[in-house]
Amino acid sequence: MENFIQINDVYFQYEENGKDPSDKYVLNGINLNIDKGEFVAIVGHNGSGKSTLAKHLNSIYLPTTGDVLIDGMNTKDDNKLFAIRKKVGLVLQNPDNQIVAGVVEDDVAFGCENLGIHPREIRKRVYEALEAVDMYEYRKSSPDKLSGGQKQRIAIAGIIAMQPECIVLDEPTAMLDPQGREEVMSTIQKLNREQNITVILITHYMEEAVLADRVIVLDLGTVFFDGTPREVFAQVEPLKKRRLDVPQATELVHYLKGCGYPLPDCVLNEEECVQALLKILKR
Amino acid sequence: MxxxxxxxxxxxxxxxxxxxxxxxxxxxxxxxxxxxxxxxxxxxxxxxxxxxxxxxxxxxxxxxxxxxxxxxxxxxxxxxxxxxxxxxxxxxxxxxxxxxxxxxxxxxxxxxxxxxxxxxxxxxxxxxxxSPSDLTDALEKILKPLSIFHIKVHEIAMMMTIALRFIPVLLEETDKIMNAQKARGADLESGNIFYRIKALIPILIPLFVSAFRRANDLATAMECRCYNGGVNRTRMKVLCxxxxxxxxxxxxxxxxxxxxxxxxxxxxxxx
Structure with missing residues (x-):
């Protein structure tokens, strides 16, 4: 089905007791459509509203005005609450704070248990989910004994055991070391490719955003850019003006091109950068 | 320690x-x-x-x-x-x-x-x-008869699960905060008993703040996983x-x- 997630003209402000509802909106009229199976990265500097937007996708927050539709269901509809949360899973930043049980497999089972699924089916799903994130051999361990990257993969397993159609990850790698970051990113990519799960990745690492099919740049609660990584990161100057980085390789090539070297418009990673530089060095 | x-x-x-x-x-x-x-x-x-x-x-x-x-x-x-x-x-x-x-x-x-x-x-x-989850599960089953007195047995069992899960997390956090305060010159190891109790305040306050923040995150994470207070809940490991x-x-x-x-x-x- 097309337009799995529809965000229609969404405005949002946090309720502040006692203060008059000023015009300080965190989300300022967002319109987005996301299809099934897409891998979307949402980037933006602190306060751009990207985490707030993430929490709109499974009715943790409800829009002040406007609508968010998940597979045709409005997040404001109380009767659809669990149906929506079953379709869209949310993984948070701090892996420690989202693990409920003291044993890995019990934690992964938590969501399924809440859905009232038969015990035998839960076990099957838990094992499949743990295998999907390469944590099967740790199923009996205690989460405290795992690294940050492993804990975050457990949190992801807890979501995919519920068999959602979409996973939203809110800066899942922000608290991890480079190795943990890589583990989590390859897990996300694998889920998107092999199980065709829609992935919405909120991040401030541009190197991660490059891996997505589509990059959405948020600024001051509005969509500032929306396109493929190559389209978005070609806009080095406008992005810099909004205090956003571009990948280092992209920036280098952009700078050299500015100095008059015949280089392509946009490279996304070191590999492309090296190829582009070799081409002009060999001449 | x-x-x-x-x-x-x-x-x-x-x-x-x-x-x-x-x-x-x-x-x-x-x-x-x-x-x-x-x-x-x-x-x-x-x-x-x-x-x-x-x-x-x-x-x-x-x-x-x-x-x-x-x-x-x-x-x-x-x-x-x-x-x-x-x-x-x-x-x-x-x-x-x-x-x-x-x-x-x-x-x-x-x-x-x-x-x-x-x-x-x-x-x-x-x-x-x-295992902690079996333990709380069993307690929930044993205390089930008490629910006729409107005692929220499921909630108590869930609180125990979460408490057991977060003991090591909070212990580690306490260690970190103690080291951080020591690095700022806090003196935790000398003086009489009253002085030492008073010296614990700058450790307890950040610990509480962070515990509440964690609780907030955990509540969101549980909501995301369709937790609704144990209604129609099944368990993966069935006690038998x-x-x-x-x-x-x-x-x-x-x-x-x-x-x-x-x-x-x-x-x-x-x-």
Whole structure:
């Protein structure tokens, strides 16, 4: 089905007791459509509203005005609450704070248990989910004994055991070391490719955003850019003006091109950068 | 400093005791505690001690770990034991002014020491061989009848699960905050007791703030996973009684009957 997630003209402000509802909106009229199976990265500097937007996708927050539709269901509809949360899973930043049980497999089972699924089916799903994130051999361990990257993969397993159609990850790698970051990113990519799960990745690492099919740049609660990584990161100057980085390789090539070297418009990673530089060095 | 706590630690394994249903283990633990305090003569005390040691061996967990949990209460045991020597009646064995050591006192001391030691051992057996989730699950099942008095049994069990899960997380956090405050020049190790208690305030405040922040995150994460307070909830691991549990119950019954019989036939040596 097309337009799995529809965000229609969404405005949002946090309720502040006692203060008059000023015009300080965190989300300022967002319109987005996301299809099934897409891998979307949402980037933006602190306060751009990207985490707030993430929490709109499974009715943790409800829009002040406007609508968010998940597979045709409005997040404001109380009767659809669990149906929506079953379709869209949310993984948070701090892996420690989202693990409920003291044993890995019990934690992964938590969501399924809440859905009232038969015990035998839960076990099957838990094992499949743990295998999907390469944590099967740790199923009996205690989460405290795992690294940050492993804990975050457990949190992801807890979501995919519920068999959602979409996973939203809110800066899942922000608290991890480079190795943990890589583990989590390859897990996300694998889920998107092999199980065709829609992935919405909120991040401030541009190197991660490059891996997505589509990059959405948020600024001051509005969509500032929306396109493929190559389209978005070609806009080095406008992005810099909004205090956003571009990948280092992209920036280098952009700078050299500015100095008059015949280089392509946009490279996304070191590999492309090296190829582009070799081409002009060999001449 | 906060790392060497064995109490409440689960050690995975496949022994007979591990395979017993958690409900059986909890109920039997309570019964064993009652009977170890009922045993009033040396025969029944020996019986209870022997059975408890047999159970400890059956868990196939290194005895070193049990010694570790005994070590925690060593001081309490020794202190109550020594105090009990002087508290008793009967034949006087030794006398020095006001201090008298009597036969009854010696008996009291031995009984108190053995009882507490066995109590700790047998409780460790429960926590060592039962995973926290099985434990809270079993408690939820055992306390279920209380829900007719509008006691929220599921909520209590969930709180216990979360508390057990976050003990190590918060201990680690406490360590971090202590180091951070020390790095800023906080003095935690000198001065009198009041001064030291006051010095804990800059540790407790950040700890509480962070605990609330974690709670907020956890609540969101639980909501994301469709938690709705236990309505229509199923469990992956279903507790079920097996032949093993029946055997355990019957075996324990025989021991308990033995204790009662020996209590009736042999005169009590302690009150």
């Amino acid at each position: 906060v790392r060497n706590i064995t109490l409440g630690q689960f050690i995975p394994g496949h022994s007979v005791i591990h395979r017993l249903d958690a409900r059986t283990k909890i109920l039997l633990l309570i019964a064993y505690i009652v009977f170890i305090f009922c045993a009033a003569n040396y025969i029944s005390l020996l019986m209870m001690t022997a059975v408890s040691l047999a159970v400890v061996l059956a868990t196939k967990i290194k005895f070193r770990l049990y010694l570790k949990s005994l070590k925690v209460i060593l001081l309490v045991v020794l202190l109550t034991g020594i105090l009990n020597i002087f508290n008793g009646s009967g034949r006087i064995l030794w006398e020095l002014g006001l201090i008298k050591i009597t036969e009854g006192g010696i008996n009291n001391a031995i009984f108190v020491t053995v009882r507490i030691a066995v109590l700790v051992l047998i409780s460790s057996v429960l926590t060592f061989t039962t 009684f097996s032949g093993l549990d029946l055997f355990g119950l019957i075996f324990s019954m025989i021991i308990f009957v033995g204790v009662i019989v020996s209590n009736l036939c042999i005169p009590a040596v302690v009150r």
